[in-house]
Amino acid sequence: MYAGSSRNVKEISAHRITQAVQELCIEANLSLSDDMKDALLQAQQTESSPLGRSILEKLCRNLEIAENEQIPICQDTGMAVVFLRIGQDVHITDGDLGEAVHEGVRRGYEQGYLRKSVVSDPIIRKNTGDNTPAVIHTEIVPGDTVHITVAPKGFGSENMSRVFMLKPADGEQGVLDAIVRAVREAGPNACPPMVVGVGVGGTFEKCAQLAKEALLLPVNAHSDQEHIRRIEELALEQIRALNIGPAGLGGTTTAFAVHIKTYATHIAGLPVAVNICCHVNRHASREITA
Amino acid sequence: MNEKMIQIPFASQEEILALHAGDEVLLSGTLYTARDAAHKRMSELLAKGEPLPFPLENQTIYYLGPSPARPGQVIGSAGPTTATRMDRYTPQLLDLGLKGMIGKGRRSEDVVNAMIRNGAVYFAAIGGAGALLSKAITQSEVIAWEDLGTEAVRKLTIKNFPAIVVIDAAGKSLYT
Incomplete structure (x- = not known):
C-alpha cells in the first residue's frame, strides 16, 4: 500500500x-521534576527576606506532602x-x-x-x-x-502572560523591557517565584508557542546564543530587583529562570511573548516506540 | 515565627482592627468558599433581591476551587485562587457584612475602599501550596450550587490555617 x-x-x-x-x-x-525541586530548595538558602524564607519552606513541605499523600x-x-x-x-x-x-x-x-x-x-x-x-x-x-x-x-500565571508586537527599532532593550514589565505586572497574582518563558520572533502565534515551549526547558538551562543569553541574564537581574519575592510579599526570589527561544521573523516586526509560569512548573514526558 | 491565633467568624470588630498588614496568622473556625462562578450567581441573586445561600454577615470567604478528595480525605488540594478576578463583585459583599477574604493577588481600589468603609481584612494564603493547606481543613461540605463542580460553595472548618494579613482594615497593603 x-x-x-x-x-x-x-x-x-x-x-x-x-x-x-x-x-x-x-x-x-x-510531583515536580528534580530541577524545579532543587531550585526551590536552593532558594531557601539564598532568599534575603525572613517571610520569604518561611514561604519557600512551606512550598518545599507542600511538594513532600503532594508526593507522599498523592494530593495535587x-x-x-x-x-x-x-x-x-x-x-x-x-x-x-x-x-x-x-x-x-x-x-x-x-x-x-x-x-x-x-x-x-x-x-x-x-x-x-x-x-x-x-x-x-x-x-x-x-x-x-x-x-x-x-x-x-x-x-x-494553571491560569493564575497564564492570565498574567503577554504578547508584545514590538518594532525592529525597539531591539534588545525593547525585549528586555517587555519581559520585566510582564513580570512586574504579574506580581503576586502569578504565584511567584516564577519561571518566565519568552518567545522572540516568528509571527504573533509563533512567538506565543515558543514562549510556552521555553517553560519546558530545564530550569538551569541557558540559551546557546550569546546575545540571547545576555538578555536572559539581564532580565533575571532586573526581575530580582523588583522585590516581588515569594508569594509576592517581598524578597529576592521572584523568578527562577528566564528562558528565551527565538525564531526568524519579518523585516517589519519584533514579536515578543512572555508566558509566565508559577513555581509549580509542571511537565512530564515519555517516548513511545513501536 | 510568631503567628497570631485567630478565630473566625470574628467575635468583634476590635479583633479585625488589631490585624495589620504583614501579620502572620493561623486561622481556625468556619468559612465559605466561593470563586468566579459563585460570585456571579451571588451578584445575580442580589440584583433580583433574593437571599444568598449562606449568610454574609461577619463571615469570611475563601477564594477556592479544590481538587476532588480521594477516599478518606476531607478535601483535595486546596490553595487560594487569584482574588483580583472577584473584585467586580466584592464591594457589594463587603457592604452586606463580609468581614474576611482569603486569596492571593492584588485588589482594586474599589475593594480596598470598601474594606476601609466596612472594616474588613484580606488575607493571603500561599498560592501553589494546596497540598499543605489541605491539611488545615478538617471538614468540607457543599452547601450550594453543586452543579458548579469545583466552583460550588462549600462550608469549611479549618484549624490553624496559615495565612498572612496582606491588606488590613486601614487599607495598608503588603504588596508593593
Missing part, C-alpha cells in the same frame, strides 16, 4: 497514546497542554490521534483526582466535567517514535 517505503513505517496504537497521556497527567500534577501540588491542576512530536515514519493505528489524547486527559484527571477546570465555551462557561479538551501541539519530526509531553497549565 505504501510502495517502496512501507517496510520502514512503524505502527503505534492510539491506545498507547491514551495510556501515556493518562499517566503523564497524574505524574505531572503530583496545586488545586489548579491546569488545562492540559500536550506536545506531540511524531516521527514521520510512524503510522497511528486504532483510532483518532486527537481523540486518543483527549481520552488520556479524561481518564487521567478522573483517576488522579485532579480538578476539572475546563469550560466548553468561553462565554457560556459550562464546565465539561472531565477537563477536556486538551490543547494539543503537534509537530512532525524525522524518526519513528512519538514523544509526548504533558504540561498542565
Whole structure:
C-alpha cells in the first residue's frame, strides 16, 4: 500500500497514546521534576527576606506532602497542554490521534483526582466535567517514535502572560523591557517565584508557542546564543530587583529562570511573548516506540 | 515565627482592627468558599433581591476551587485562587457584612475602599501550596450550587490555617 517505503513505517496504537497521556497527567500534577525541586530548595538558602524564607519552606513541605499523600501540588491542576512530536515514519493505528489524547486527559484527571477546570465555551462557561479538551501541539519530526509531553497549565500565571508586537527599532532593550514589565505586572497574582518563558520572533502565534515551549526547558538551562543569553541574564537581574519575592510579599526570589527561544521573523516586526509560569512548573514526558 | 491565633467568624470588630498588614496568622473556625462562578450567581441573586445561600454577615470567604478528595480525605488540594478576578463583585459583599477574604493577588481600589468603609481584612494564603493547606481543613461540605463542580460553595472548618494579613482594615497593603 505504501510502495517502496512501507517496510520502514512503524505502527503505534492510539491506545498507547491514551495510556501515556493518562499517566503523564497524574505524574505531572503530583510531583515536580528534580530541577524545579532543587531550585526551590536552593532558594531557601539564598532568599534575603525572613517571610520569604518561611514561604519557600512551606512550598518545599507542600511538594513532600503532594508526593507522599498523592494530593495535587496545586488545586489548579491546569488545562492540559500536550506536545506531540511524531516521527514521520510512524503510522497511528486504532483510532483518532486527537481523540486518543483527549481520552488520556479524561481518564487521567478522573483517576488522579485532579480538578476539572475546563469550560466548553468561553462565554457560556459550562464546565465539561472531565477537563477536556486538551490543547494539543503537534509537530512532525524525522524518526519513528512519538514523544509526548504533558504540561498542565494553571491560569493564575497564564492570565498574567503577554504578547508584545514590538518594532525592529525597539531591539534588545525593547525585549528586555517587555519581559520585566510582564513580570512586574504579574506580581503576586502569578504565584511567584516564577519561571518566565519568552518567545522572540516568528509571527504573533509563533512567538506565543515558543514562549510556552521555553517553560519546558530545564530550569538551569541557558540559551546557546550569546546575545540571547545576555538578555536572559539581564532580565533575571532586573526581575530580582523588583522585590516581588515569594508569594509576592517581598524578597529576592521572584523568578527562577528566564528562558528565551527565538525564531526568524519579518523585516517589519519584533514579536515578543512572555508566558509566565508559577513555581509549580509542571511537565512530564515519555517516548513511545513501536 | 510568631503567628497570631485567630478565630473566625470574628467575635468583634476590635479583633479585625488589631490585624495589620504583614501579620502572620493561623486561622481556625468556619468559612465559605466561593470563586468566579459563585460570585456571579451571588451578584445575580442580589440584583433580583433574593437571599444568598449562606449568610454574609461577619463571615469570611475563601477564594477556592479544590481538587476532588480521594477516599478518606476531607478535601483535595486546596490553595487560594487569584482574588483580583472577584473584585467586580466584592464591594457589594463587603457592604452586606463580609468581614474576611482569603486569596492571593492584588485588589482594586474599589475593594480596598470598601474594606476601609466596612472594616474588613484580606488575607493571603500561599498560592501553589494546596497540598499543605489541605491539611488545615478538617471538614468540607457543599452547601450550594453543586452543579458548579469545583466552583460550588462549600462550608469549611479549618484549624490553624496559615495565612498572612496582606491588606488590613486601614487599607495598608503588603504588596508593593
